[in-house]
Amino acid sequence: MSDMTETTPGWLPHDELEQARSRMPILYVEAVPVRVDDSGEVTSIGLLLRMGSGGAVSRALVSGRVLHHERVRDALLRHLEKDLGPVALPRVPASLQPFTVAEYFPTLGATPFHDPRQHAVSLAYIVPVTGDCRPRQDALDLVWFSPEEASSAMVLNEMHGGHGALLKQALAHVGCLF
Amino acid sequence: MSDMTETTPGWLPHDELEQARSRMPILYVEAVPVRVDDSGEVTSIGLLLRMGSGGAVSRALVSGRVLHHERVRDALLRHLEKDLGPVALPRVPASLQPFTVAEYFPTLGATPFHDPRQHAVSLAYIVPVTGDCRPRQDALDLVWFSPEEASSAMVLNEMHGGHGALLKQALAHVGCLF
Amino acid sequence: MSDMTETTPGWLPHDELEQARSRMPILYVEAVPVRVDDSGEVTSIGLLLRMGSGGAVSRALVSGRVLHHERVRDALLRHLEKDLGPVALPRVPASLQPFTVAEYFPTLGATPFHDPRQHAVSLAYIVPVTGDCRPRQDALDLVWFSPEEASSAMVLNEMHGGHGALLKQALAHVGCLF
Amino acid sequence: MSDMTETTPGWLPHDELEQARSRMPILYVEAVPVRVDDSGEVTSIGLLLRMGSGGAVSRALVSGRVLHHERVRDALLRHLEKDLGPVALPRVPASLQPFTVAEYFPTLGATPFHDPRQHAVSLAYIVPVTGDCRPRQDALDLVWFSPEEASSAMVLNEMHGGHGALLKQALAHVGCLF
Numbered sequence: 001m002s003d004m005t006e007t008t009p010g011w012l013p014h015d016e017l018e019q020a021r022s023r024m025p026i027l028y029v030e031a032v033p034v035r036v037d038d039s040g041e042v043t044s045i046g047l048l049l050r051m052g053s054g055g056a057v058s059r060a061l062v063s064g065r066v067l068h069h070e071r072v073r074d075a076l077l078r079h080l081e082k083d084l085g086p087v088a089l090p091r092v093p094a095s096l097q098p099f100t101v102a103e104y105f106p107t108l109g110a111t112p113f114h115d116p117r118q119h120a121v122s123l124a125y126i127v128p129v130t131g132d133c134r135p136r137q138d139a140l141d142l143v144w145f146s147p148e149e150a151s152s153a154m155v156l157n158e159m160h161g162g163h164g165a166l167l168k169q170a171l172a173h174v175g176c177l178f
Numbered sequence: 179m180s181d182m183t184e185t186t187p188g189w190l191p192h193d194e195l196e197q198a199r200s201r202m203p204i205l206y207v208e209a210v211p212v213r214v215d216d217s218g219e220v221t222s223i224g225l226l227l228r229m230g231s232g233g234a235v236s237r238a239l240v241s242g243r244v245l246h247h248e249r250v251r252d253a254l255l256r257h258l259e260k261d262l263g264p265v266a267l268p269r270v271p272a273s274l275q276p277f278t279v280a281e282y283f284p285t286l287g288a289t290p291f292h293d294p295r296q297h298a299v300s301l302a303y304i305v306p307v308t309g310d311c312r313p314r315q316d317a318l319d320l321v322w323f324s325p326e327e328a329s330s331a332m333v334l335n336e337m338h339g340g341h342g343a344l345l346k347q348a349l350a351h352v353g354c355l356f
Numbered sequence: 357m358s359d360m361t362e363t364t365p366g367w368l369p370h371d372e373l374e375q376a377r378s379r380m381p382i383l384y385v386e387a388v389p390v391r392v393d394d395s396g397e398v399t400s401i402g403l404l405l406r407m408g409s410g411g412a413v414s415r416a417l418v419s420g421r422v423l424h425h426e427r428v429r430d431a432l433l434r435h436l437e438k439d440l441g442p443v444a445l446p447r448v449p450a451s452l453q454p455f456t457v458a459e460y461f462p463t464l465g466a467t468p469f470h471d472p473r474q475h476a477v478s479l480a481y482i483v484p485v486t487g488d489c490r491p492r493q494d495a496l497d498l499v500w501f502s503p504e505e506a507s508s509a510m511v512l513n514e515m516h517g518g519h520g521a522l523l524k525q526a527l528a529h530v531g532c533l534f
Numbered sequence: 535m536s537d538m539t540e541t542t543p544g545w546l547p548h549d550e551l552e553q554a555r556s557r558m559p560i561l562y563v564e565a566v567p568v569r570v571d572d573s574g575e576v577t578s579i580g581l582l583l584r585m586g587s588g589g590a591v592s593r594a595l596v597s598g599r600v601l602h603h604e605r606v607r608d609a610l611l612r613h614l615e616k617d618l619g620p621v622a623l624p625r626v627p628a629s630l631q632p633f634t635v636a637e638y639f640p641t642l643g644a645t646p647f648h649d650p651r652q653h654a655v656s657l658a659y660i661v662p663v664t665g666d667c668r669p670r671q672d673a674l675d676l677v678w679f680s681p682e683e684a685s686s687a688m689v690l691n692e693m694h695g696g697h698g699a700l701l702k703q704a705l706a707h708v709g710c711l712f
Binding site for chain 2: 550554556557558559560561597600601602603604606619629630631632633634635637640644646652653655657685
């Protein structure tokens with residue numbers, strides 16, 4: 001999940017966020033950006049390219065916290081804009097029913113998902129985007145993969161903390177099976 | 179469900195359709211056309227206005243058969259275009275998981291759904307449309323209702339065969355509750 | 357949602373919970389307890405009967421917080437046991453995909469859901485129970501209603517904070533429509 | 535999908551079924567039998583072992599047609615009993631929302647699913663079973679696999695017509711990811 005240095009007024013100060021993280025599950029949203037054709041079929045999947053602290057490259061889904069008094073769909077929209085830029089034109093789903101719920105634990109092995117910083121519970125959605133994507137913040141690039149490429153071990157192995165498992169769930173949910 | 183006199187070459191001749199209808203369940207798709215805002219929230223629901231054989235007016239969802247060798251998403255697209263016109267720009271969902279399955283029986287009371295002509299099983303989807311809707315075929319008009327209006331007894335009572343029940347399920351699925 | 361005075365060691369002290377509640381969304385699970393027949397069809401819905409501080413009677417679903425380092429399915433199981441007793445034999449679903457996500461805001465009107473104490477986001481599940489239910493804690497009783505009774509204005513009006521809306525969503529999801 | 539020689543009175547005679555199969559999509563249900571623990575987590579998956587006409591062994595999910603005037607949940611129950619025996623005690627889901635819809639085409643490549651006999655559209659469900667499974671009819675055995683074994687190429691390759699793809703979708707839906 002993306003490391004969030006949130007400095008907007010009204011958001012949680014850093015030390016309070018740290019304290020909360022050690023005491024309760026933190027609510028996240030995650031989005032799998034996709035291109036679809038006219039019949040709704042997924043033609044490609046967008047993955048963020050990130051540079052880790054050690055210089056290693058990794059790929060990630062759009063992800064971030066839900067803030068106090070923020071609706072889930074507004075959090076989705078905010079993180080999509082933060083990660084894909086202002087003209088990506090994401091189609092946030094009409095229903096809040098997620099395709100899955102991913103549970104990130106600070107300890108390894110409890111679930112396929114892992115986040116050393118915290119216990120995060122994430123509502124995951126498929127989000128078609130139709131506009132031009134210009135990654136911002138800490139992402140170097142957004143790369144589009146065919147469903148078959150996105151299902152490959154090479155791509156999945158470049159995803160950390162269980163994002164590869166979540167991507168597999170997303171691909172299965174939209175019927176992309178290889 | 180719409181009465182379909184299908185005369186395109188390759189489709190089922192009328193008497194064979196009648197025979198099949200008395201022998202096996204017929205697969206349908208149904209779509210609830212909605213307008214959504216930027217955050218994906220449903221702002222209005224589109225209902226077809228139809229004139230019954232006795233002159234009575236009724237409201238209906240987009241509905242029709244899946245043909246032999248036709249994908250569910252292509253059937254959805256075809257019926258949306260048939261009922262809403264060529265520039266409605268429907269967003270067929272990326273996942274085939276329907277929000278519900280409606281079972282129309284020729285006998286009353288087995289389920290909330292009823293179709294005197296046949297046993298039809300229908301995969302139901304919420305479909306945002308962004309373009310201009312110009313109803314064709316046997317529909318007089320497409321009327322947009324607010325979620326609250328669409329939930330009213332007045333509107334629901336103008337829907338037949340269980341379409342009102344299906345609309346209630348759709349509204350519940352997208353969190354429109356009154 | 358149930359008021360939770362949690363005193364088990366390791367849980368959040370009361371003042372820290374209050375502080376967290378004013379700073380971030382709190383993750384909840386909710387369960388709609390149902391009886392089903394052999395074909396899985398819902399035959400009755402169980403609602404908790406509670407006595408409010410002013411002596412007014414209200415009805416509620418099973419509901420409670422997810423704790424730090426607790427899986428969603430373990431939280432569901434814990435709250436079901438807390439509210440229905442140790443021999444209710446709940447069938448927690450195999451998939452974590454909830455039928456909906458309910459967003460309770462401390463301000464009225466943002467969503468159909470309201471909780472004056474906090475911003476809570478709740479994953480909602482239908483849970484068949486097959487055993488004997490003996491409500492514990494602050495619930496006076498668990499009363500079973502037919503789907504038609506549970507859909508009635510009389511019952512829905514006795515539910516607070518949006519639990520009536522959530523029950524309507526649950527009934528729609530399982531095809532109980534009146 | 536299982537080859538069904540249905541001779542019960544009232545069912546479709548063999549030649550009429552053949553004719554219908556060439557003219558319209560045939561509605562199927564499919565069930566993935568699973569064992570779950572008290573928290574609902576899948577601990578094993580049951581696959582039918584079948585002997586093909588050429589002597590080759592294959593593995594399959596529970597699968598079969600929905601008959602005229604039969605509810606989807608009754609068709610599920612009937613095929614579960616047919617394939618797993620009378621004391622398997624399957625828990626047919628309370629909601630008819632399938633985890634996916636599988637489209638089997640007589641031509642290869644249109645979807646991941648293939649059935650040379652027909653165009654079949656199948657509603658797929660995860661079904662926990664708690665009783666003793668005694669395969670009947672044309673199945674030699676029902677073998678239970680751990681989620682990890684069921685995800686292995688060895689098992690998936692023994693499944694035909696896309697049942698391996700459907701099993702992958704089922705495993706992803708219940709969060710079993712390897």
